[in-house]
Amino acid sequence: MTSPVKTTCPYCGVGCGVIATPQADGSVAIAGDPDHPANFGRLCSKGSALGETISLEGRQLFPMIDGRRVGWNEALDAAAARLKSVIDEHGPDAMALYGSGQLLTEDYYVANKLMKGFIGTANIDTNSRLCMASSVAGHKRAFGTDTVPGCYEDLELADLIVLVGSNLAWCHPVLYQRILAAREKRPSMRIVVIDPRRTNAAETADLHLPIATDGDVALFSGLFAHMHNAGAFASNYIATHTSGFDDALDAAEGWTIARTAEATGLDAAEVAAFFDMFTATEKTVTVFSQGVNQSTSGTDKVNAIVNCHLATGRIGRPGMGPFSVTGQPNAMGGREVGGLANMLAAHMDFDKAELVARFWNAARIATTPGLKAVDLFKAIAAGHIKAVWVMATNPVVSLPDADAARSALRACDTVIVSDMFATTDTARQAHIFLPAAGWGEKNGTVTNSERTISRQRPFLALPGEARPDWWIICEIAKRLGFDGFDFSSPAEIFAEYAELTGFENNGSRDLDISGLAGRDYETLSPVQWPIPAAGGRRRRFFAGGGFYTPDGKARFVPLTPPPPRTSEPGQLLLNTGRVRDHWHTMTRTGRTPRLSAHYAEPFAEIHPEDAEHFAIRRTQLVRLENRFGSAVVRALVTERQQKGSVFVPMHWTGETAPTGRVNALIPPHIDPASGQPGLKMGRASMSPVDVALYGFAVSREKPLLAGADYWALAPADRGWRTELAFFQRPGDVLSLARSMFGLPENVTLTTSIDARSGRISIARFDLDRLTFAFYLSPDPVLVSRQWAAGQLSETHADPLQRTRILSGRPGSDRPDPGPLVCSCFSVGANQIADAVTSEGCVTVDAVGAALGAGTNCGSCRTEIRRIIEAHRLAAAQ
Ligand code: SF4
Numbered sequence: 001m002t003s004p005v006k007t008t009c010p011y012c013g014v015g016c017g018v019i020a021t022p023q024a025d026g027s028v029a030i031a032g033d034p035d036h037p038a039n040f041g042r043l044c045s046k047g048s049a050l051g052e053t054i055s056l057e058g059r060q061l062f063p064m065i066d067g068r069r070v071g072w073n074e075a076l077d078a079a080a081a082r083l084k085s086v087i088d089e090h091g092p093d094a095m096a097l098y099g100s101g102q103l104l105t106e107d108y109y110v111a112n113k114l115m116k117g118f119i120g121t122a123n124i125d126t127n128s129r130l131c132m133a134s135s136v137a138g139h140k141r142a143f144g145t146d147t148v149p150g151c152y153e154d155l156e157l158a159d160l161i162v163l164v165g166s167n168l169a170w171c172h173p174v175l176y177q178r179i180l181a182a183r184e185k186r187p188s189m190r191i192v193v194i195d196p197r198r199t200n201a202a203e204t205a206d207l208h209l210p211i212a213t214d215g216d217v218a219l220f221s222g223l224f225a226h227m228h229n230a231g232a233f234a235s236n237y238i239a240t241h242t243s244g245f246d247d248a249l250d251a252a253e254g255w256t257i258a259r260t261a262e263a264t265g266l267d268a269a270e271v272a273a274f275f276d277m278f279t280a281t282e283k284t285v286t287v288f289s290q291g292v293n294q295s296t297s298g299t300d301k302v303n304a305i306v307n308c309h310l311a312t313g314r315i316g317r318p319g320m321g322p323f324s325v326t327g328q329p330n331a332m333g334g335r336e337v338g339g340l341a342n343m344l345a346a347h348m349d350f351d352k353a354e355l356v357a358r359f360w361n362a363a364r365i366a367t368t369p370g371l372k373a374v375d376l377f378k379a380i381a382a383g384h385i386k387a388v389w390v391m392a393t394n395p396v397v398s399l400p401d402a403d404a405a406r407s408a409l410r411a412c413d414t415v416i417v418s419d420m421f422a423t424t425d426t427a428r429q430a431h432i433f434l435p436a437a438g439w440g441e442k443n444g445t446v447t448n449s450e451r452t453i454s455r456q457r458p459f460l461a462l463p464g465e466a467r468p469d470w471w472i473i474c475e476i477a478k479r480l481g482f483d484g485f486d487f488s489s490p491a492e493i494f495a496e497y498a499e500l501t502g503f504e505n506n507g508s509r510d511l512d513i514s515g516l517a518g519r520d521y522e523t524l525s526p527v528q529w530p531i532p533a534a535g536g537r538r539r540r541f542f543a544g545g546g547f548y549t550p551d552g553k554a555r556f557v558p559l560t561p562p563p564p565r566t567s568e569p570g571q572l573l574l575n576t577g578r579v580r581d582h583w584h585t586m587t588r589t590g591r592t593p594r595l596s597a598h599y600a601e602p603f604a605e606i607h608p609e610d611a612e613h614f615a616i617r618r619t620q621l622v623r624l625e626n627r628f629g630s631a632v633v634r635a636l637v638t639e640r641q642q643k644g645s646v647f648v649p650m651h652w653t654g655e656t657a658p659t660g661r662v663n664a665l666i667p668p669h670i671d672p673a674s675g676q677p678g679l680k681m682g683r684a685s686m687s688p689v690d691v692a693l694y695g696f697a698v699s700r701e702k703p704l705l706a707g708a709d710y711w712a713l714a715p716a717d718r719g720w721r722t723e724l725a726f727f728q729r730p731g732d733v734l735s736l737a738r739s740m741f742g743l744p745e746n747v748t749l750t751t752s753i754d755a756r757s758g759r760i761s762i763a764r765f766d767l768d769r770l771t772f773a774f775y776l777s778p779d780p781v782l783v784s785r786q787w788a789a790g791q792l793s794e795t796h797a798d799p800l801q802r803t804r805i806l807s808g809r810p811g812s813d814r815p816d817p818g819p820l821v822c823s824c825f826s827v828g829a830n831q832i833a834d835a836v837t838s839e840g841c842v843t844v845d846a847v848g849a850a851l852g853a854g855t856n857c858g859s860c861r862t863e864i865r866r867i868i869e870a871h872r873l874a875a876a877q
Pocket residue numbers: 009010011012013014015016039042043044045046047048171172173174175
């Protein structure tokens with residue numbers, strides 16, 4: 001064992017501290033950092049499983065040009081030469097860089113410096129545009145700068161937490177557990193969830209408002225008018241620290257409770273209850289994330305929320321304020337150093353180009369904003385951008401109109417990709433592939449949603465020829481002939497960035513970390529900005545005004561709610577989002593069996609009445625289709641979904657379920673102020689898929705799936721689990737099995753065929769080990785997935801056990817754990833139900849005491865509660 005290393009989780013914007021301890025056997029023990037102010041030792045299911053994601057399997061460990069192995073010098077020379085030729089021939093705007101919230105601040109800083117400062121184009125944008133650009137735009141409109149005014153502690157101090165478009169329970173689990181723990185200590189605290197779906201966060205809320213898609217501006221306009229009529233506004237704060245109040249009030253006028261209810265699809269009594277609660281509770285924090293941001297009216301939604309906080313003066317004081325939580329680990333760091341095309345660097349706009357150029361000694365600085373993500377890929381498709389460099393992200397899956405993004409890259413003259421994996425849907429389009437270092441290997445800083453800067457420290461050696469992103473960028477910059485990139489470590493880059501934040505600042509800009517410029521980088525503890533060298537640190541912003549507008553006053557924004565979104569005849573509103581245990585396009589979480597077990601394939605949540613209307617049966621496959629693309633996913637019929645809408649998670653890719661790339665159906669429509677696409681705003685028709693044969697397989701080796709019309713592949717302990725479907729019945733299922741699992745024709749297979757039901761089971765054993773089990777059925781296969789996947793780890797010398805595998809039914813001596821609920825302790829739904837009915841565990845804590853479930857990260861506690869409710873009656877009998 002080597003010494004523990006304090007680092008930061010690479011997933012969500014909570015930014016939890018992690019202690020990683022490499023072990024003698026090459027594994028890494030992971031624990032939450034008890035001293036980190038974001039999580040105080042807690043980790044969610046994703047963070048807890050980080051140690052399972054560090055294997056080198058599938059990593060690309062040397063550079064490639066057109067699929068050919070080359071050395072670094074050849075790759076860097078070629079990349080620089082191609083970029084130079086494009087810039088010389090077509091100008092700097094013919095080049096683009098598309099980055100990621102996975103990049104560290106130091107990577108982002110040099111990428112931005114190269115593009116905006118030296119190449120002279122602002123065509124550098126990032127996948128953070130898809131995540132929180134509307135919050136940035138809303139902050140800048142209201143505050144004059146992109147400041148998150150509060151801190152996580154406010155979520156514990158508040159008497160009312162309003163979650164808008166945020167399934168915090170699954171997407172920022174540690175933060176949500178902090179809120180629940182605070183409510184447990186102080187039961188008077190209230191949680192309101194505003195979300196079209198009854199999410200896991202909604203199930204633990206005191207009030208859930210199942211708002212119609214894009215009803216948020218109307219709801220907060222109604223709240224604004226209601227609070228004004230109730231005399232709840234802070235007139236002193238409004239008069240002293242804000243401008244534009246009268247226009248905002250005029251715009252909100254007439255938004256009565258009845259009109260608000262009508263526009264939002266909510267019950268008037270629920271609207272009134274929420275308005276009264278918000279009006280009466282001074283200590284209110286409104287948390288918002290993707291449901292607000294990923295909309296064509298996202299910026300207005302942010303300002304509708306901020307208007308209510310400004311008008312009540314509930315901002316920047318303990319326990320109150322609007323609070324944008326970011327999706328990505330370093331979305332904040334990226335926007336701080338200029339990762340977005342419409343910002344320059346260190347929170348400066350292009351009107352500060354001369355200042356930044358002087359600091360960088362850059363002769364060719366960009367003076368106007370560049371293209372934002374969606375427009376940038378349209379420009380690639382149109383041939384205006386002739387060279388693009390994609391870093392640490394997978395736009396072919398994550399952008400709206402994702403098939404068009406893939407076509408754009410296919411048509412582009414030069415595509416450079418820096419990534420850990422060459423097999424992602426995006427990396428497959430690369431002409432030049434540059435192998436980048438990953439989490440555990442990289443060294444730098446990230447900033448979380450509460451402005452805390454934390455170190456990501458390496459605890460693994462750089463594998464093969466992989467190199468850090470900052471090094472790759474600097475090497476190409478030097479080959480392009482630019483000075484100013486002679487950095488020998490991320491510490492030097494960070495010091496320059498810290499200096500820039502203080503350069504000619506004198507309190508005129510919120511972001512000032514000049515106090516860190518001389519601080520020892522290696523031992524830097526998590527620290528919240530601002531940290532000016534001249535002193536003047538503070539925890540929160542704006543309690544006493546001091547906004548970064550020309551007059552120092554916050555700006556109210558007058559708002560007109562968009563018309564309610566409705567589905568077209570024959571279509572459903574299409575909402576996209578995330579599941580508990582996966583992260584983005586699963587390049588990391590998709591490598592662990594336990595994170596892949598919670599949801600192992602893409603699905604569509606459909607309301608029962610819609611299912612009936614569209615003749616869809618539970619668990620069958622459905623096709624979603626519109627003029628942009630189509631997807632085939634599993635039907636999950638549930639009352640948690642609103643009637644008229646369908647929800648599909650965005651994680652699945654060409655590598656894991658090629659028909660499940662849901663963003664292929666999302667139109668490339670953007671918010672006019674932020675450029676953020678409305679990723680939750682699709683429409684699609686839905687129909688049952690005519691499947692001749694469904695399949696499910698567990699296997700030691702990765703199956704060959706070319707013959708299947710639908711497949712979804714996930715890792716299992718010691719192998720793989722695969723869902724399949726064939727739209728035409730395969731002629732010979734035994735030949736199919738042999739070709740799928742790479743066996744010659746003469747290999748004997750064990751089979752079981754039920755002529756009446758048409759179910760077929762095929763298995764092969766190697767001595768007492770299961771090689772594969774393959775179940776086929778005209779209906780969705782009923783075999784317990786958890787149990788079947790577990791058989792790869794068992795021995796099967798007993799013929800009875802082999803028979804059970806073929807029948808797909810566990811024996812009473814080996815009960816079926818059921819679908820995975822708690823991934824930290826691998827506890828299934830059947831085990832929890834059994835604890836309720838047999839052992840009388842009728843509280844979540846009692847289940848935790850009996851099985852451990854829900855006692856680590858807590859992300860599954862809502863699901864446990866749901867199972868308890870479903871079985872409580874049986875327990876009482
Ligand atoms: Fe990582 Fe989970 Fe913490 Fe987010 S909440 S930073 S995913 S451990």
